Amino acid sequence: RKEVEQDPGPFNVPEGATVAFNCTYSNSASQSFFWYRQDCRKEPKLLMSVYSSGNEDGRFTAQLNRASQYISLLIRDSKLSDSATYLCVVNNNAGNNRKLIWGLGTSLAVNP
């Protein structure tokens, strides 16, 4: 089993739709969780951290379920500019290294 797994998609949704991605992780001791966004051929950028109580940033909501070992990202009222690949990232904090484990990403295409 991969350490971090994501559905690669692509998710094709119309503008204004609500879309949700899940990401599962295998290490129950994982401590920090993040969603990064990557546009085609560009660098990943932090979208949001995921906190235990869940957190929201505008149209984006992230949640963590430690019992089932998954995190989720919900995007409401999708915009064309939301089209990108969304990377799930888990920090296992192995010793001194910031051991970030990266998922392969979920591709989202928002269509007019």
Add this chain to the structure above:
Amino acid sequence: EAQVTQNPRYLITVTGKKLTVTCSQNMNHEYMSWYRQDPGLGLRQIYYSMNVEVTDKGDVPEGYKVSRKEKRNFPLILESPSPNQTSLYFCASSLAGIAGGSTDTQYFGPGTRLTVL
């Protein structure tokens, strides 16, 4: 402007010709890291550095070297590049190497697309 810069952005070279990809950050970050990104394999860490003169191997260090003589710079060296090192390379930095809160945010450079013929 706070940023991570990489040079060159694109490079086509031939097998065995030594090359260096530079990385520089102006945020006074302690932690720096190199990744390569390949289709179907995602981002894989090559080397990382917790601070000046402190470097260590990531998941795929073979064929690469790094150095951290100054806090802001973290060059990636390919002594004898081979075609299997054709990839998209990212340098990243973050405030500290300890988990927790916003200090975990990794800031990435724009990437270097390397082709080894």
